[in-house]
Amino acid sequence: MVLPDRTQRLELDITLGGAYDGPHGTAALDASTFGERGLSATVTVEDRYGVPYRLPLSNLLPDGKRHRVSLDLAKAADAPVGRPAGPLALTAVEFDEEGFPDRVAPKRLTVGAIRAAGPDGTARPVAVPEGLSWRATAAAGTADADPAAVRPAVSKVTASPDAPVDLRYHTGTAEYTDGWGPARSVTVRVTAVRPPAPQPLALATKSFLAASDAKVGSRIQVPMQGGDITVRIAGVLEAVPTTGPGAADSAAPRPELDGGALLLDLRAVNRVLAERPDASFRPGEWWLFTEPGQAAKVAAVLRERAEIDPSQVLVRDEIARELHEDPLGAGPQSALLATAAVAALLAAVGFAVGTVGALPS
Structure with missing residues (x-):
């Protein structure tokens, strides 16, 4: 999604909660299936030279309610000395989820609206380009020890004028071994589909x-x-x-x-x-x-x-x-x-x- 020129702040309305059209036999969703801290998320913004920058968002709350998160692009560019090399493009959303789920829990993350604010500070809606589509993956950081564990998976990802990103996924299942090892982490990555890259x-x-x-x-x-x-x-x-x-x-x-x-x-x-x-x-x-x-x-x-x-x-x-x-x-x-x-x-x-x-x- 190409952002308006001179964009200095980005606002995203994000909803994170349960999906009710998940795999057959899935259990009811509660907040514990997201881990103790919710989700740590980043967005990738690309400048006019094609250089990508991964910028952190505040932790996403898995309560099924819409939350507005803000990204200060001017600050990231060291304003007022520096400024973003626009026009910028939003090319990816990524988040990590920790925990040892004992059941498959269908989940849904929706970006309901994206707004861009310029030098005047007024946030205006960013139009969803026609034909926008996404590719999504979900993968555990380490292999699950339990051979019967269900692997993380993406069920569906779509884009529409009302919801630029609408993602349905689950993080599979994992056996809790002990409290001393590393926490199991699942990374979900949503990237914009582009034409095949030409050979450099x-x-x-x-x-x-x-x-x-x-x-x-x-x-x-x-x-x-x-x-x-x-x-x-x-x-x-x-x-x-x-x-x-x-x-x-x-x-x-x-x-x-x-x-x-x-x-x-x-x-x-x-x-x-x-x-x-x-x-x-x-x-x-x-x-x-x-x-x-x-x-x-x-x-x-x-x-x-x-x-x-x-x-x-x-x-x-x-x-x-x-x-x-x-x-x-x-x-x-x-x-x-x-x-x-x-x-x-x-x-x-x-x-x-x-x-x-x-x-x-």
């Missing part, structure tokens, strides 16, 4: 192609959370800033050991990873182009942020000036890479750099 494209340096015995058009496996993904090399780069033997944290101290670098489309990679629970590829550094004459101002603002070490903000013009004043000192070889072609206050937002260092021959 990549740009590779010449040294990467040589080290990996690849060429333009080759398909290669790249290690990611939850397993490798396949990418196709679409072009060649001479170099990628902040990588290679000249980089401060390079795995290759000498040029002949440089395994090169691979530039991936961040959005395309995260589209693939969206199918994997708890998998995402968040950028560790950002490359920014500034408006003409604004580089120093932008750098100053970034260096004032409490969570940023000022030395982590690099500006191409500053490095070029230092080299001009002292061309033979202060490690010119490493600095030259930062002055090449792209600003080392780092550009091409929407892409992430993955390096392959010191590949064996």
Whole structure:
């Protein structure tokens, strides 16, 4: 569900209770079937670069009543200094339920309405897009010791204008062994159904192609959370800033050991990873182009942020000036890479750099 631009707060009306069309022979539902603390829930919000963020909700009460929960997106983006990179999209709801149920208890979670509030603070309904559908799974964190235990399962999940998410499920059964072991936990995950993710494209340096015995058009496996993904090399780069033997944290101290670098489309990679629970590829550094004459101002603002070490903000013009004043000192070889072609206050937002260092021959 795409949220209105400049959304700063999200409100969800959530009802959690019993479902009365569950599996044959199920028992009557009471609050104890949800565990002692109710449900711990999160929602996943994706920004315009395709980067997902899992944000916690308050515990959901299993009393069958509608409760309004609020999510402060502006605070999550460190407002007023930061702001959400909208438009945002709600892509998943996930919750965990603990306990050792001795009977199958059909349950139902309904999101009755979603509202978005902008800078004026007024919450307005978010329209449910036509064709919205969800995929849901329920799985225990550890295998049940009792072979006769019933596995958790999702009975049905639907979307409608009146209920963007309507989920029916049960958490199965489990034998209580002792009070000292870990609590049994069941994770229920509801994700938006999307078209199949296209195969991500990549740009590779010449040294990467040589080290990996690849060429333009080759398909290669790249290690990611939850397993490798396949990418196709679409072009060649001479170099990628902040990588290679000249980089401060390079795995290759000498040029002949440089395994090169691979530039991936961040959005395309995260589209693939969206199918994997708890998998995402968040950028560790950002490359920014500034408006003409604004580089120093932008750098100053970034260096004032409490969570940023000022030395982590690099500006191409500053490095070029230092080299001009002292061309033979202060490690010119490493600095030259930062002055090449792209600003080392780092550009091409929407892409992430993955390096392959010191590949064996």
